[in-house]
Amino acid sequence: MISFEGISKRYGAHQALREISFSVPDGQILGLLGQNGAGKTTAMNILTGCLAPSSGKVSISGYDVVTQPREAKRRIGYLPEQAPLYDEMTVRSYLKFACELKEVEKKAIPDHVEAVADKTGLTEVLDRKIGNLSKGYRQRVGVAQALCGAPEVIILDEPTSGLDPRQSSDLRKLIRDLAGEHTVLFSSHILSEVQSVCDRVIILHHGKIICDSALRALRCGEERLRAVIACGEGTLLPALRQLSSVSRVEVERGGEPGTTQAVLTVKGGSAERELFTLLSGMQAPLLRLYPVEDSLEDIFLRATMDEGTAGQGG
Numbered sequence: 001m002i003s004f005e006g007i008s009k010r011y012g013a014h015q016a017l018r019e020i021s022f023s024v025p026d027g028q029i030l031g032l033l034g035q036n037g038a039g040k041t042t043a044m045n046i047l048t049g050c051l052a053p054s055s056g057k058v059s060i061s062g063y064d065v066v067t068q069p070r071e072a073k074r075r076i077g078y079l080p081e082q083a084p085l086y087d088e089m090t091v092r093s094y095l096k097f098a099c100e101l102k103e104v105e106k107k108a109i110p111d112h113v114e115a116v117a118d119k120t121g122l123t124e125v126l127d128r129k130i131g132n133l134s135k136g137y138r139q140r141v142g143v144a145q146a147l148c149g150a151p152e153v154i155i156l157d158e159p160t161s162g163l164d165p166r167q168s169s170d171l172r173k174l175i176r177d178l179a180g181e182h183t184v185l186f187s188s189h190i191l192s193e194v195q196s197v198c199d200r201v202i203i204l205h206h207g208k209i210i211c212d213s214a215l216r217a218l219r220c221g222e223e224r225l226r227a228v229i230a231c232g233e234g235t236l237l238p239a240l241r242q243l244s245s246v247s248r249v250e251v252e253r254g255g256e257p258g259t260t261q262a263v264l265t266v267k268g269g270s271a272e273r274e275l276f277t278l279l280s281g282m283q284a285p286l287l288r289l290y291p292v293e294d295s296l297e298d299i300f301l302r303a304t305m306d307e308g309t310a311g312q313g314g
Contacts, residue, residue, distance in 0.1 A: 001024055001061060002023060002060060002185065003058065003059045003060075004021055004023070005057045006021055006055065007019070007021070007056035007057070009042050009054050010054045020208065022209065028200060029197060031194035031201040031202070033194060033203045033300060035304055038204040039207040041157065047155060052066055060075045076155060078157075079157065081161060083138060083139060085141060087129065088129065088130075090127050091127070091130060094141065095144055098145040099149060104148065116147050119147065120143055121140055122141065122144055135162055136171070140171070143174060152182060154178055154184045156187065160193060179199070186198060215296070224265050225271065226262070226289070226291075227289050228288040229279060229285070231260055231285075233251055235282070237262070243271070245266050245271035248265035
């Protein structure tokens with residue numbers, strides 16, 4: 001459905017995107033993550049045809065966004081971070097206007113507006129002016145205009161920005177309901193939100209893709225163990241870092257006096273045996289050992305850690 005092939009974008013001397021390639025199949029909700037300046041907005045602007053890539057190709061359902069823009073854009077619904085709303089228009093007139101822009105057949109527009117309003121929970125406010133609506137309803141109107149014309153691809157840039165917790169929850173449910181019927185590309189700084197909505201995530205860092213995985217596989221990609229050991233860290237940490245099954249050691253401060261509390265990133269199935277053998281030889285009692293359940297935020301922070309700090313403890 002969505003295909004990025006070797007996309008790069010340069011602004012003068014600044015390289016915003018560096019040969020990124022990925023595809024999104026029909027019906028999937030993809031979360032696009034990255035720190036400020038990572039290239040998320042640039043990628044979305046290229047996908048929607050607002051920017052041309054410096055090199056590479058983007059296509060929607062096989063239509064090139066640059067050389068076949070009309071056909072490609074027919075298949076896109078887009079909600080930018082600042083929804084393009086007209087406060088003096090009613091919700092009904094605005095959605096009718098959006099349908100006309102998207103070349104919905106004229107006689108089908110009234111029924112189409114009603115259907116989109118029903119799907120987005122706007123039926124009761126169709127005849128109210130947009131300028132009189134709450135922030136939550138305004139965002140729903142933004143999603144509704146993206147759905148006008150029944151596009152195959154929906155692109156949402158920070159759709160819950162500025163909403164209260166209840167409004168955010170309602171909008172997340174609406175986005176989940178779009179899955180299957182639409183392919184959704186979803187960008188958000190709220191990682192717990194992405195974790196609850198998306199099937200898959202792509203993490204951009206300095207214009208490059210550093211992670212592309214289904215959420216379930218991402219959580220299971222590595223195992224982390226929290227160990228509380230009755231031993232000072234000065235002696236213990238060098239020994240832990242020598243274990244072949246341990247790829248990273250992070251010390252957690254504020255533990256019990258006389259103990260070291262560390263999170264071990266491990267690989268393979270022999271980590272616990274190696275750890276027990278090591279501590280037995282050091283006569284360092286293992287007080288507690290249990291798995292760490294990572295959030296998407298934990299995974300994101302580790303993935304975007306600069307190379308200069310990767311692998312360091314403390």
